[in-house]
Amino acid sequence: MREELGFDELLDDGGLIARLLGRTAAGRKRELLYGPDLPVVLLVGGPGMGKGRLLRCVRDRFGPRVPVAYLDCALSDCREQAEQRPGSRSDVTEALRLIALQYGDWAGDGGKIAVPRLYAGLAAVAASDRLAHAAPLVDEVGRLESLLPPKSFWRGVLMGAANNYLGFLGGLVTTPLAGPFINALLDGLFARLSPEGRSALTQGYGDYPGAGGNPQAGLRSLGGDFQQGGEARRIAEGFLFRALRQDIDAAYSSVRGRLSRVGRPALLLDHADNSLGRRLLKPALEDRERGHHDRLVVFATARREDGGRFLHRAGGPAAETARWEPFTGALPDWSRPPGGVPDHAPLWRGVLLVRMPVLTRDQQKAELSRLRGGQEQPDTAVRLRIHSGVHRLSGGRPLFVTRLGEAAAALQFPVPEDCTDWTLLDARVPAGDDDEGRRVADRPVADVLIDELVTWQRPEELPPEHRAHWLDLLTHLSVAHDVECAQTLMRAVQEGRDDQLSAYLIADLMEDSGWPRCPRHFIGDLGLRRLLTRRLHLLRPGGAAWHTDHALLQGHYRDLGNDHPDPLFRTAGAHRMHHLLASDGADLVTRYLAGTFLTRPLTDWCEELLSIADAALIGVADDRYAHALGEIHVHGDTRRRLIDRLLHAVWLTEDRTQPLDETVPGALRGPLRGLSEELARIADEAVRDQGPEGADVARAAEGAALLVRMAREWGDRAEDKQPLQRCGCTEHIGFG
Incomplete structure (x- = not known):
């Protein structure tokens, strides 16, 4: 995938990123945007929207110009390192150590960024494990040596204190000695500090809760709070992140820094709505709300459009969060809303939500042409069908566009009619590496996308016992509409399991994963629903799982009775006909619609028809055009034949698996006008029988x-080219 695909205006010289960092990718200086109170920039968008790819672009393009650190909060590295020494490490302290190492490797203007404040705090934590013996404590402090440049004053002080005390502890290595060790470490440190060094630690750890301006007491309390766990540990971890930001500010505000450093440094947190990311962002947002401003530009990613529930205490007003969409003209005019009360203000006040851009139709076409490269271009009709199918399935999601484009580049269609959405999804993606560096085998593009969008992006709060069959549950839910329909499926699919997931919880987990909701479909993204529909049909030979799920729902709505109210289909009978149409074809559905044509109010009848016809056709020959044009003989009277033609024309329009032929508008108008003439004839007959007032x-x-x-x-x-019934997951289709 072209790394900067869709990001041109974000990454350009006058874009949001260059203005926030104060440098262009080429190194030219830019006027800084905002400050000194900076927002945390949350890049929001669901799976496949390119959030992580944008962070990598920022790291690679701007990293040589300003100090940049990158952390993927979804990886297990920090957690695994912390589990080796749980008394002196946590995933947050490990994350801070990795971030600090990256700033320490900075080789651009101004040189490496030293982190003595963070180092002192981590050393206090490392020395505070009450259950550890002398040698492991010294080793744990020594492990932090790489955070400081060689021959630095701070390295000599801290390591000197530890090494001097090691001799005293040599005969006591079997005794836990955290208390005396941390005391000796801090005593040795402060005995050798210069006035500047003492001032630096006082400004940081003198403000620690209960320290009363005494940095030595603050560091001792920080180590104790870390050992206590729970909320006390979270306070300590948050203070350590503040210490890192103070170190970065000191590197810029020193005499050398003012002369040599330009712009602002950046911290890039991918998957920041995961637990680790939240534990880093929350204290930073709270600090800035209290007036502890710093110059670190934090770019973080979140899947939910509102940035994540942690921003909104007790379900607060997500709508008030500052939002900006690229390509809307001027840069966002952000400032913190007035009136916040520190320690009680919601976190969203310090956030700027940047919605990840979808690709325009022109950008999609350009990417498809680029992926085809020097290969011979297909004829115009086939090319237009490929473009249309990619647009329908992707909705502009960059990952969808690129993967489908890679697969389509190798396809050869003998006739345009063969180019349907299902054909595109069956096309094979050549072997290669994905955006995360994982190896992708040569296999159908639908399988590759399911891995990238679902299997590798399971919800964080998904219970462990359900992780193995999460994809299977979503696959069955591809035929569901509202939660009642979905819950009926879940009861049957999970029958016999002790632990079951309800459709209500699944809907919540899907929203937290960044997938949109649609009032008419449980899987509210058309492309994802197509992927899961295909998988359901292939789950068992002959589409057996597909037919079984539809039969189950037919039985459910049959038991409710045809006239039972239904929130989406008006009646349970219409809901049953939808699943009958998807699984068994149109004959019985035509009979049902012909039977209700004169018994239902026609407005309701038309709405039922639209809902029934929103059914996927898969695994059988598509004869809908022939039916819609009246080319296939249908038994019955004129009314039934007209309804059969109308049903198939609506079905073609609503189940959009290929571009609409130019004959479809006429195929819709003809039977509707024919049925209108039927009613006019009935009215004439009623005038003769009842008089004009009947x-x-x-x-x-x-x-x-x-x-x-x-x-x-x-x-x-x-x-x-628009669907007949408005729907959240098809609103991107039309006018092309």
């Missing part, structure tokens, strides 16, 4: 007028 006359006349209007409106929508 109730049947009025109902038939109103119905005839309604169908004429529907013929115009539905035909116009089809000409604009």
